[in-house]
Amino acid sequence: MRDTLRRHLAGQVAGEIAVDPASLALYTTDASNYRHPPLGVLLPRDAEDVRAAVATCRELDVPIVARGGGTSIAGNACGPGLVVDTSRYFAGVRELDPESRTARVAPGTVLDDLQAAAAPHGLRYGPDPSTHSRCTIGGMIGNNACGSHSVAWGRTADTVRELDVLLYDGTRMTVGRTSPPELDARTALPGTEGRVYRELRDLVRGNLALLRTELSTWPRRVSGYGLEHLLPENGFDLAKALVGSEGTCVTVLGAELELTELPRHRVLAVLGFTEDVAAADAVPAILPAAPLTVEGVDAELVGLLAAARTEDLPAGGAWLFVEFGGDEPGEAEQRAHRLAAELGEAITGHLVLTDPAAQRRLWRIREEGAGLATRRADGSEAWPGWEDAAVPPERLGGYLREFKRLMRRHGRSSVVYGHYGEGCLHLRLDFDLLSESGIAGFRSFVEEAADLVAAHGGSLSGEHGDGQARSELLPRMYSARALELFERFKAIFDPDGRMNPGVLVEPRAVDANLRVRTASPELERRTFLGYPEDHGSFGEAMRRCVGVGKCRNTSGGGVMCPSYRATREEQHSTRGRAHLLAEMINGELITDGWRSKEVHEALDLCLSCKGCLSDCPVDVDMATYKAEFYHQHYRRRLRPAAHYSMGWLPLWLRAAALSPRLAGAVTARPRAAALLKRLGGIAPQRQLPAFARTPFTRARRDLCRGPDPAAPRPVLLWPDSFNNYFTPRVLEAAAEVLGAAGYQVVLPERGVCCGLTWVSTGQLGVARRVLRRTVEVLRPYLDAGYRVAGLEPSCTALFRGDLGHLLPGDGTATLLAERTHTLAELLAEADPPWRGLDLDAVSQVHCHQHAVLGFTAEERVMAEAGIRSSTLDTGCCGLAGNFGFERGHYEVSLACAEDRLLPALRETPAETLVISDGFSCRTQIAQESDRTAVHLAEVLQDGLRRR
Incomplete structure (x- = not known):
């Protein structure tokens, strides 16, 4: 069927069609626990592509599964059909009208892109899920996304004014609020559109009481279909009724959305509580203050984010982030302090943040909760099998108490966070999804949890939809008659059940199709x-x-x-x-x-x-x-040639150092260099770095000596291959600066290497042998109390990180990881003799430093030295060691640099210093811009010599 589907789509669509194993593998799952290999994948370019695809699927009786960013945690964006991913091409803000405060968007539009278009007009789109940087508007419409500000700005359903939709039978409709005369006119239309409106009208007229009672307008009732929007008093709004239908009724081709006005000033009040239940109990007292958001996190979630520290928060074991807005300066801040005073002894402390950067640091904890909560503090795994249930806010404290009792009864645990202001909790539990007994326990737990939510008048889903995670549980929340209406609603649009089957109506089992697997x-x-x-x-x-x-x-x-x-x-x-x-x-x-x-x-x-x-x-x-x-x-x-040329680079450099002038003369000749690059699998566009005339380890043999147990503040300077053979001036500068800071500097007596180039090319057997030798050479220094100063971030990061992968359980390797420091980390402990350098600079942070080492010490040392440095948020330079030198990678390497780094450098004044500790970063900057970057050690050395 897959090849048949591809053949039928070929020539019918301008977008990309894929049925190959790799493409199918990419779309087998979303952010949920479920796995469904699709029949094919389509990346449509426009509405016409979608129309043609639906026509083909109808001809072949193939299901349609709509998908945006694939961040759904309920299993409603994966299925055994044609997955239509609109996020690649079918995206963009088509029109934005500041006066009417509306925007028309394509379904694949990423939320942040809409926000960027609205912000210059003082506007924003209200719903803001934590995945705002990659979730799409189509996906938000599909699962009725809400986000942290829905307490003030509503759900997606509250903001959708009009939808352009396509039915499985090929009918295209524009739907929205429908007045009684317009409804009469539409029911009189011929064909599918007239039938749809007639049957919907009949459904509503025959079930007014049920729609007005069981399908309440409580904001976080996201489970099931939003049929209450079809009530006469709600304007028979079909667009809103289709929001949250999870692709089971129509395919969204476009949307008109209402925007909201941004408050001129915003502050964030952080309220501390003894525990999460106490925070939940306080919510009803907070809501009358009309906050923009009331978000909750507990201490365990804060502890899972390495950059977060509980000491930066008020005392407590759980916190509420309560945001206020105001049009006048000080207005929002006064409201925040007033609320804290009113809560009195109910809180353990509070702080009010007016600085946007400080607010963003705390919001990061909340926004990354979905990922952070996947691993517990002890390293155990947790899963989204019970996520996003909601109860009315006044019932939140009682519900959370009972839910925690349920967890204890089942031997489960979870961090707790979520949208407390609307009673919606996010919980990732440590289910055992690897064994039959564990899966049975999982099913038992979610059944009891569903009953608990229903008993509190809540919704199984407070956002993100039902998907496979909750659809089977809907009978525990709704009456049989309501479920019959859901089936009837879907059948009006999709009588053959080809739109995202197995979701909401005729659901798959909650414990079927689990993607969690063990390796053999x-x-x-x-x-x-x-x-x-x-x-x-x-x-x-x-x-x-x-x-x-x-x-x-x-x-x-x-x-x-x-x-x-x-x-x-x-x-x-x-x-x-x-x-x-x-x-x-x-x-x-x-x-x-x-x-x-x-x-x-x-x-x-x-x-x-x-x-x-x-x-x-x-x-x-x-x-x-x-x-x-x-x-x-x-x-x-x-292996590829590059694995031998660059993977074994330390040995080639050592050989070249026997006659550096000859090696330099060969690489400087264009024909010889071109031949070397061709033989070595190196990109022809790359310039080969120039060899140093004398390696640092040879020039400073006086530093090559054994450990001295009596030495004060001893430091072993790590002679990495890049600086040693290409830029020994960096090592020279570091030796001088460390000496001036009071350290006794030595080099290892014998040659050493961290094995980085073998690791990056996957030659792990060689890397392990190299590291074992290195650890043996360094053992006496470590035993004598020496610390290791690393100048090249990638080598330093390897000792602090990958060394544990390569030599697990090796005590000396563990000690080496603990004793390895960056130059700045060592200098930050000293009383530096360099001050008042009076320099302006920008700093490009090496990726491995960003990921493993951090850059705080560097920023501190530069500030104390009088270097006014701005740390660029420019991402990867694109060279990344051997990557950017390998044949076939140059274009991507350059594209990475052009993403942010090179544009930032072009905007940097010529007199501003560019600082970068990474050899790769300095090389990329030198080869792809008109700037020359220097190592921090060189800047500080220059400061010493100018004293």
């Missing part, structure tokens, strides 16, 4: 790396990615994921690669295991930047997984 014992035995954060299991590491899709962010900051930002293709996102690796383990679509060409193709454009290790809420480490895959993929096979 054979695969676990064969894996090379240690995976200490995943209990030594590659399979557990592969379960880290739950699909929240932060790696698909193209509008915000951070590093992750540079190749996706360059290509906008799902397979080049961290999530896409993780899904392919998971499907490799599964073995159904990707059948050749470690030899998989599909996985290899996706990983080929992974820069190994490690941005995902810090920017992904669940610390997916794709660079490590790539190294493992390459190691297995090329086992006993010939």
